[in-house]
Amino acid sequence: MAPPLLSFLFFTLLLFFSAHSELCNPQDKKVLLQIKKELNNPYVLTSWKPDTDCCDWYVVQCDRVSHRIISLTLFADSLSFQIPAAVGDLPHLETLDFHKLPNLTGPIHPAIAKLKNLKFLRIDWTNLSGPVPDFLSELKNLTYLNLAFNNLSGSIPPSLALLPNLGALFLDRNKLTGSIPHSFGMFSSVPDLYLYLSHNQLSGTIPSSFANMDFSVIDLSRNKLVGDASVVFGANKTTQIVDLSRNLFQFDLSKVVFPKSLTSLDLNHNKITGSIPVEMTALNLQFLNVSYNRLCGQIPVGGKLQSFDNSSYFHNRCLCGAPLASCKS
Numbered sequence: 001m002a003p004p005l006l007s008f009l010f011f012t013l014l015l016f017f018s019a020h021s022e023l024c025n026p027q028d029k030k031v032l033l034q035i036k037k038e039l040n041n042p043y044v045l046t047s048w049k050p051d052t053d054c055c056d057w058y059v060v061q062c063d064r065v066s067h068r069i070i071s072l073t074l075f076a077d078s079l080s081f082q083i084p085a086a087v088g089d090l091p092h093l094e095t096l097d098f099h100k101l102p103n104l105t106g107p108i109h110p111a112i113a114k115l116k117n118l119k120f121l122r123i124d125w126t127n128l129s130g131p132v133p134d135f136l137s138e139l140k141n142l143t144y145l146n147l148a149f150n151n152l153s154g155s156i157p158p159s160l161a162l163l164p165n166l167g168a169l170f171l172d173r174n175k176l177t178g179s180i181p182h183s184f185g186m187f188s189s190v191p192d193l194y195l196y197l198s199h200n201q202l203s204g205t206i207p208s209s210f211a212n213m214d215f216s217v218i219d220l221s222r223n224k225l226v227g228d229a230s231v232v233f234g235a236n237k238t239t240q241i242v243d244l245s246r247n248l249f250q251f252d253l254s255k256v257v258f259p260k261s262l263t264s265l266d267l268n269h270n271k272i273t274g275s276i277p278v279e280m281t282a283l284n285l286q287f288l289n290v291s292y293n294r295l296c297g298q299i300p301v302g303g304k305l306q307s308f309d310n311s312s313y314f315h316n317r318c319l320c321g322a323p324l325a326s327c328k329s
């Protein structure tokens, strides 16, 4: 038997070393345990035990050097919860991902504004409600912002265009109203932005500022947008995919100058007039749908235009020629 003093020293040293073999930052661990509590200790967080290293816990990730928590991801779970306020106390978080959580309700918590290092923010396929908050524009490191498939309402904050590193913005499949902000034609970010605003209740016209904006992908389908959409196009752009279907757009298609890069164009269900310009035969289109408009005249022969079936062209005022019936002479 060792003398009591020696055993005491031995156990103190043992404790010291075992505590230091744990990589997890103690403050982060405290916050994660608070999050677990706010979520009512769900089954999915069983591995979050106070006596274990939080860098080994399920659904979180530590930075390899700083050992701070940089990622929190919750997928496909029936968990009923609101975004926990404590999430805002993980200052090194770069990825916050809540995906396919039908019982995630409530608003986008203001605590998220504190996460200045966030690069990837996805809260999609959940039941979030309330507005798309203005404070998201303070997260200057964001490269990817996805709030699609929720119950978000209100208008789109113009300040989102100030995000300097944004590469993709998904606000589709919500209940957003109002018009597309003028600032969205002046994104300060990378030129090849992906913009998805489809399946909302957006109204008004496309801002004239869009003439200067070169999106890679732009999807404005299934809204209540009106007027001239030709500003989306332009000879000098590098846009590949454009979906403006199921709106109330009204403009002359013959006057549109398409970018050479265009591979997919969906304009179905609008009030577009004029004819299909012969320049469209020069495009390397993989998808085209101009059905349910007010187009007239012969479908130009050449390029990919005859490779689509008649449903790409049907229900127009007087389009004719292959793949539709031939024009009466």
Ligand SMILES: *[C@@H]1O[C@H](CO)[C@@H](O)[C@H](O)[C@H]1NC(C)=O
Residues within 6 Å of the ligand: 077, 078, 079, 080, 102, 103
């Ligand atoms: C989601 O919540 C509803 C109502 O609170 C509940 O009936 C349902 O079972 C929950 N869904 C799942 C998958 O647990």
Ligand SMILES: *[C@@H]1O[C@H](CO)[C@@H](O)[C@H](O)[C@H]1NC(C)=O
Residues within 6 Å of the ligand: 101, 102, 103, 125, 126, 127, 149, 150
């Ligand atoms: C939102 O909740 C409803 C039931 O309240 C559910 O039917 C729906 O699938 C949920 N939405 C999503 C995107 O999970």
Ligand SMILES: *[C@@H]1O[C@H](CO)[C@@H](O)[C@H](O)[C@H]1NC(C)=O
Residues within 6 Å of the ligand: 116, 117, 139, 140, 141
């Ligand atoms: C973005 O992240 C870097 C570190 O990755 C950090 O130094 C910088 O402060 C962040 N930017 C902002 C605006 O907080």
Ligand SMILES: *[C@@H]1O[C@H](CO)[C@@H](O)[C@H](O)[C@H]1NC(C)=O
Residues within 6 Å of the ligand: 105, 106, 127, 128, 129, 150, 151
């Ligand atoms: C979200 O919207 C759907 C469809 O309108 C509705 O069934 C559901 O109850 C809403 N969910 C919440 C949490 O408001």
Ligand SMILES: *[C@@H]1O[C@H](CO)[C@@H](O)[C@H](O)[C@H]1NC(C)=O
Residues within 6 Å of the ligand: 234, 235, 236
């Ligand atoms: C496209 O670029 C060319 C050459 O840079 C320039 O001359 C022309 O004015 C531009 N056209 C438009 C519509 O910006």
Ligand SMILES: *[C@@H]1O[C@H](CO)[C@@H](O)[C@H](O)[C@H]1NC(C)=O
Residues within 6 Å of the ligand: 268, 269, 288, 289, 290, 291, 292, 308, 309, 311, 312
């Ligand atoms: C074009 O759109 C119409 C209307 O949604 C649809 O009925 C038709 O199948 C579509 N055709 C193609 C080739 O996408």
Ligand SMILES: *[C@@H]1O[C@H](CO)[C@@H](O)[C@H](O)[C@H]1NC(C)=O
Residues within 6 Å of the ligand: 310, 311, 314, 323, 324, 325
């Ligand atoms: C479209 O093509 C199908 C078969 O290819 C044909 O049955 C149909 O009548 C055509 N519709 C029109 C409007 O030309």
